[in-house]
Structure formats: C-alpha cells, structure tokens
Amino acid sequence: MMAGFDIKAFLHTLTQRAGVYRMFAADNELLYVGKAKNLKNRVSSYFRARGLNSKTVALVSRIDHIEVTVTASEAEALLLEQTLIKEHRPPYNILLKDDKSYPYLHLSEHEFPLLAYRRGKKKRDGRYFGPYPNSYAVREALNHLQKLFQLRSCEDSYFAHRSRPCLQHEIRRCSAPCVNKISTSDYAVSVHQAQLFLLGKNTELLQELQQQMLQASEQLAFEQAAELRDRIELLRQTQEKQHVYGIDNNSDAWALADWQGILCIHRLSFRQGRLLGSKHYYPDNLAGEDYEQLLVDFVSQFYLSGHAAEGLPDELVLDVPAEAAEALLEALKLQQGKRLTHSRGQRGRPAQWLHMAQENARSGAQARLSGHQAARQKLEAAAALLNLAAAPNRIECFDISHAKGEATYASCVVYDHEGLNKSRYRRFSIRDVTAGDDYAALEQAVRRHLTRCAEQQDLPGLLLIDGGQGQVARVQSVVAEQGVAVRVFGISKGETRKSGWEFLWEAGESKPIIPDAHNEGFRVLQLVRDEAHRFAITGHRKARAKSRSSSGIEGLAGVGPKRRRDLLLHFGSLSNMRSAPQEELEKVPGISRKLAADIFRQLHGE
Incomplete structure (x- = not known):
C-alpha cells in the first residue's frame, strides 16, 4: 500500500450502504473491482492486522487509492460490478473469456430437410435448435438423431447429384432420400419426430412410435413394425444414458x-x-x-x-x-x-x-494437477539437456513464415507449467523489413515482444529460435540491447533435414549440442518448435488469403461493392481479370468503355 494513501481516514468516512469499490495502483491501473452489502465492513476486511492470506497481502501492497460507488441494493451493486469487470478486465478479478459463437443444430428448409452442425450467426433458412454448451454436445446429439431418425447430413450440393446411396445409408444412418428410398411424407414424419426429441418431448415421441408400431402390426407390416420396435429400444437406451431423464427440471x-x-x-x-x-x-x-x-x-x-x-x-x-x-x-x-x-x-x-x-x-x-506435474518434469528435462541452473518458468519459441517475402509473420508460442499455453501465443505482423530477410524479421518480433515483457515484468526463462547460429546471434544481440537476463538457444535441422537429427545452438557457442533423439527434454523442444512453425504458417496463410482475395480488387478506383461483385461473378478471380483483354471487361454489366480502360490500366500497374 502506498504511503500517500491514508487508509484510516478513508475507512472512517466510508458508508455502510451497499455499493461497488474499485482498487487502483499508483499508475491509475484498475487492480480489482468488488461489490459489498456493507462497503465499510467489506473494504475494512482487506486492511486487518492479521488473518490475511498471501494473495490478499500482495493485492493490498499495490493499492494507491480506492473509489466507491454507492448503489440502492446489493443486487444493483452486483450488476455494476460485473459491468465494470467486463469493461476493464482488472488483473485481480476472475475473468471469463467471451465465447465467439455457440454451436447449434440446424434443420434446413427443403423437401428433404438437412440436419447439420452449425456455428455462428443464424444466416440460413430453417429452424435452429440450441445453443449447445460445446461442439461435443452437438455432435453427440447429432449422432443419436442419425441413428434414431436417419435424416440426411449431406449438404444440398452433394444431395442433388447422387445417383446411388452413400455409406451413411449402408450403416443405417440415413434413409437415402437422394435416390427416393423414402417418400416425402415418411421423411416428414421422421423430421417431426426428430424435432420432438430435440425439444425434449420424449414421452410424446415414445407414444407416437408405439402407436406406429401397433398400426404396422395390425396391417401385417411386420418388417416395418420390427424396425419401429428397434427404434423405440434405441430411444430408451439413449434416454437411459441421460442420468436424470424423466425429471422435468431446468x-x-x-x-x-x-x-x-x-x-x-x-x-x-x-x-x-x-x-x-x-x-x-x-x-x-x-x-x-x-x-x-x-x-x-x-x-x-x-x-x-x-x-x-x-x-x-x-x-x-x-x-x-x-x-x-x-x-x-x-x-x-x-x-x-x-x-x-x-x-x-x-x-x-x-x-x-x-x-x-x-x-x-x-x-x-x-487431472489439471497431473498435467502440471508432467509439464514441470518436461521443463526440468529441457533444463538438464541445455545445462541450465534451473528449470525455466516458460519456454517461448519464435518462427518466421512468408512466401517470397509476402505476408511475413512471426509466431511466438509458449510452453509453461500448463503445457502448451495457447492463451499466451502471439503473432507479429512484420513491417518495414526487406522481403525475405528472416533475420531482420526475427529481430523485430523479438524486440517488440521483449519490450512488452520487460514492461510487465514477465520475462520468459528461455527463448528458443527455429534456426541456427545466425538467427541465435541476432536474437542474442536484441537480448543484450534490452538488458534482460534471458537464455537464448536455437534448434536447427541437421544435414539430413530429418526430425530427430536436430542441433541445439547456444548463443555465443561455436559447437552445437547434439541430443539423443529419445531425450525427454529434446522432445519438448521439438514439440514447441513444431507448434511455432504451425502457428506462424497459419497466420501467414490467413493474411495472404485475405490480401489476395480483397486488396487487389478493392483497391480499384471507380469500382464499388456492386461492380466488384459483378466483376467477380463474370471472371471468377482477380487472376482471370488481369489476364483478360480490355474488351472482355466492357462486357460486364455496369462497366463502360472508359471505366474498363481505367480498370485495365490499374490491373496492369499503368
């Protein structure tokens, strides 16, 4: 706690009403947001002489000042607290990540509706069921539905061009409406029953199936009755897997x-x-x-x-x-x-x-603890292999990806006590570097990263570079320039370029470490290197695809959204547009001769 903050005077004037308190550091960083039924009692509890745990003491030591907002009730205080946490994301509060989108089951508008997994905005016609908590829950439901009702799972483009049943029909997961193995009316009954299942109306569904089975038996359609009997049994088995089926509770x-x-x-x-x-x-x-x-x-x-x-x-x-x-x-x-x-x-x-x-x-x-223990053992094995005095708090690995200098990206992946910690992964878009200069790109990414880590006092224990002596020397120069204590090693393929024959290069050393291919420390370094490579390539490909699909045509003067759409519909791609003569551009609706000439010159850099 800062010396300038008179906590006794502050607590003396604090109200006993409900409200929200906000704790700030000296640089005005919001550390923590809390709500209280009694503000005076709750805030005072942080400043007791005894009984505080080490984490609370660490928080209190950083407090420079506290602000409070009085509310009409504890419920209103709770609403304000959650609003402030979501807006400011204080480091000492529990922080939940926002899910980008939830998964759904989608039943399409079609003569033979498609039942499929969907995620994101509800853009398609038809009915959506959900949302589900995760993709596993959706796929499990879809698996049950395919077994029970044999609705098609193929997209319309595939469905329209079938001439014979697919494998899904052979394993009794689809009734093959694409080749008229089922009538429209019978398929509609299956769709209706699937909707009952998804809506949780299992009693009504069972009654319908039992009634159908009795009717089939009375009409001497024993094969159909047997099929319905099997479906009823499968439905019951599915329900038994739900531990509390039959209790109508939310x-x-x-x-x-x-x-x-x-x-x-x-x-x-x-x-x-x-x-x-x-x-x-x-x-x-x-x-x-x-x-x-x-x-x-x-x-x-x-x-x-x-x-x-x-x-x-x-x-x-x-x-x-x-x-x-x-x-x-x-x-x-x-x-x-x-x-x-x-x-x-x-x-x-x-x-x-x-x-x-x-x-x-x-x-x-x-399970989390066992994972942490395994990760710590691997960090210790890596430390032993590299002759480090202690296991690093985390390994950060850098790699560069580009295509002849286009869309150059650097990746930084992290391995710590949790294993591969994807929440700490970073990508760096490289700017103002000569195309294809991997050394300069690597230097820029590491400098930017270490600057941020030093500001946050959160430096890694080990930097691993996908490269040899040259790359390691350049990164070591950045580390020395930053004045931070971080060990730097490189991992490079040997002459055979095969996995398991890599060399490990330490900054300042002329001879590499040649590890045993089965060494546990070496394996974790390989894992981190491969993950950095994958992550860099993913970022590079996304940037390259975006650039190639949008920047060329969107940069054309005099071409708005409608004309862009018409041009792409006519030519199919930017590459086809570039190779077409000017006369072909004039054939596109809305493109005059003058505009076609302007577009042609722009496409060819004239």
Whole structure:
C-alpha cells in the first residue's frame, strides 16, 4: 500500500450502504473491482492486522487509492460490478473469456430437410435448435438423431447429384432420400419426430412410435413394425444414458474443489431433465477470496455476462447460504426479468446433482494437477539437456513464415507449467523489413515482444529460435540491447533435414549440442518448435488469403461493392481479370468503355 494513501481516514468516512469499490495502483491501473452489502465492513476486511492470506497481502501492497460507488441494493451493486469487470478486465478479478459463437443444430428448409452442425450467426433458412454448451454436445446429439431418425447430413450440393446411396445409408444412418428410398411424407414424419426429441418431448415421441408400431402390426407390416420396435429400444437406451431423464427440471449445479492448490469449478447443466452440458473452469484466485465468495463471484459473472449457452435455469444448485446467493438471484431478476430458485443440494435430486458436480470438480482439479506435474518434469528435462541452473518458468519459441517475402509473420508460442499455453501465443505482423530477410524479421518480433515483457515484468526463462547460429546471434544481440537476463538457444535441422537429427545452438557457442533423439527434454523442444512453425504458417496463410482475395480488387478506383461483385461473378478471380483483354471487361454489366480502360490500366500497374 502506498504511503500517500491514508487508509484510516478513508475507512472512517466510508458508508455502510451497499455499493461497488474499485482498487487502483499508483499508475491509475484498475487492480480489482468488488461489490459489498456493507462497503465499510467489506473494504475494512482487506486492511486487518492479521488473518490475511498471501494473495490478499500482495493485492493490498499495490493499492494507491480506492473509489466507491454507492448503489440502492446489493443486487444493483452486483450488476455494476460485473459491468465494470467486463469493461476493464482488472488483473485481480476472475475473468471469463467471451465465447465467439455457440454451436447449434440446424434443420434446413427443403423437401428433404438437412440436419447439420452449425456455428455462428443464424444466416440460413430453417429452424435452429440450441445453443449447445460445446461442439461435443452437438455432435453427440447429432449422432443419436442419425441413428434414431436417419435424416440426411449431406449438404444440398452433394444431395442433388447422387445417383446411388452413400455409406451413411449402408450403416443405417440415413434413409437415402437422394435416390427416393423414402417418400416425402415418411421423411416428414421422421423430421417431426426428430424435432420432438430435440425439444425434449420424449414421452410424446415414445407414444407416437408405439402407436406406429401397433398400426404396422395390425396391417401385417411386420418388417416395418420390427424396425419401429428397434427404434423405440434405441430411444430408451439413449434416454437411459441421460442420468436424470424423466425429471422435468431446468437446473444448473455448481461445485468448487481444491486439490493441492489447483482450483476447479464445475458446472452441470440440466434442461428438461436432460444433462446437456458439463464443463471445468480453472479460476485464478489472485485476490485471495474465500472459496464460498469465489464460487459466488464466478457464478455471478457467468450468468450476468451471458455465458450460459442454454439460457438461464429455473433452479440454481449451489452449496452456499441463501443470503450469499440472494444478491445474484435479485440481480438476474433485474437484468433478465426471471426469478431463479436456489437450492443448497441437501436432499433429493439436487443433492444427487451437487454430488455429481463435486465429483467432477475434484476429478478436474486432479487431472489439471497431473498435467502440471508432467509439464514441470518436461521443463526440468529441457533444463538438464541445455545445462541450465534451473528449470525455466516458460519456454517461448519464435518462427518466421512468408512466401517470397509476402505476408511475413512471426509466431511466438509458449510452453509453461500448463503445457502448451495457447492463451499466451502471439503473432507479429512484420513491417518495414526487406522481403525475405528472416533475420531482420526475427529481430523485430523479438524486440517488440521483449519490450512488452520487460514492461510487465514477465520475462520468459528461455527463448528458443527455429534456426541456427545466425538467427541465435541476432536474437542474442536484441537480448543484450534490452538488458534482460534471458537464455537464448536455437534448434536447427541437421544435414539430413530429418526430425530427430536436430542441433541445439547456444548463443555465443561455436559447437552445437547434439541430443539423443529419445531425450525427454529434446522432445519438448521439438514439440514447441513444431507448434511455432504451425502457428506462424497459419497466420501467414490467413493474411495472404485475405490480401489476395480483397486488396487487389478493392483497391480499384471507380469500382464499388456492386461492380466488384459483378466483376467477380463474370471472371471468377482477380487472376482471370488481369489476364483478360480490355474488351472482355466492357462486357460486364455496369462497366463502360472508359471505366474498363481505367480498370485495365490499374490491373496492369499503368
């Protein structure tokens, strides 16, 4: 805590009403946002003489000043807190990533509708079911539906050109409407029944299938009756896999587990009595909150920030006192107009669901810990191979990708105690460097990266470069220029250019380390190098594709969106436009002779 902040005077004037407090560092960085039913009591708890854990002490040591906003109720304080967290993303708060899009099942508008996995905006005609919590849940549902109702999964372009049934029909996953193996009316019945299944109307669906089976039997259509009997049995088996089928509840069960310092929060999502989602979360408790408060804070941010793919449940199963959950329930009512019920999971079905969530949370924490231990062992093995005094906190590997100097990108991938840590990956678009000069591109990327790391006091323990002595020497010069203590090594292919025959080059050394191909430390360096290569190529290809598909035609003077579209429809590509004579340009609707001449000159750099 900064000397200029008179905490006693501040606490003396602090109100006891509900509100939000914001803790700032000396450079005005927002460190933490919290809400309180009683601001004076809550803020005072951070400045007790005893009883604070090390994480809370670390936060308090950085506080320069505190600002408060008084609200009418704790629920309003919670809403404001979540708004501020989402807007400013303070480093000591729990931060949930926004999902870019949710997956859905899409039933198309067609004589024989297609049932398929979709993600993103609902641009297509037809009906969408979902959203689902993850792609696994969608694909599992799609797998059940194909077995039960044999709806087609092929796109319309494929469907329209079939002359014989595909493999999906042979394995009884599709009724082959493409070659008229099923009538329009029978297919429509299957579509209707699939919709009942997706809407959770399983009792109604079973009754329909049983009625169809009886009718087929009465009409002596025994083969059809047997097929319906098998479908009913498959439906029942599918329902049995849903642990709580038959209980018409919309509930979410939450639990938190701590296993040797690894925190895991687990959520089970039940809709219409079916388990639709199950997911682990691993929050960073940087503010040192007690576990009950941490769980309530996490759940609050989850719902108030719109992370629930299946929508709000009717019941929240959360093992915290009613008063701890009350503010969240009231905030959801204010924000979304829905009042949830709260259960501590002490008896009945909620107790069973809470137990499931607790078991999953414990399992998730244990799995995370075992992964951390394996990653630490690999870092130690790499340190032993490279003769480092201690295992690096993380390895960062750089690689360069371009095509004859076009769309040059550098990648930086990270391996730390979590393994490959994709949240820390970075790409650098290289500017103002001679085309094809990999040395200069690498130097620019490393300089930019180390400058940022030094500012944040978050330097890596080891820089690994995809290259030999030359690349390592250039990077070492950047490290020396920055004045930071970071070891630099390169990994290069040997004369055979085969994996497993690489050389390891240390900055300042003339002879390489030639590792055993089976050495665990060497394998992790190979893994990181290959991942850097993949990541660099991905960024380069995206940039190159964007450049080639848009920059040439979009840069043409006198050509707006409609004319661009007409030109591309006529020629198919920018390459075809460049090779076409001027007279061919004049044939495009809306392109006059004068404009065609202007376009022709621009396309040929005249």
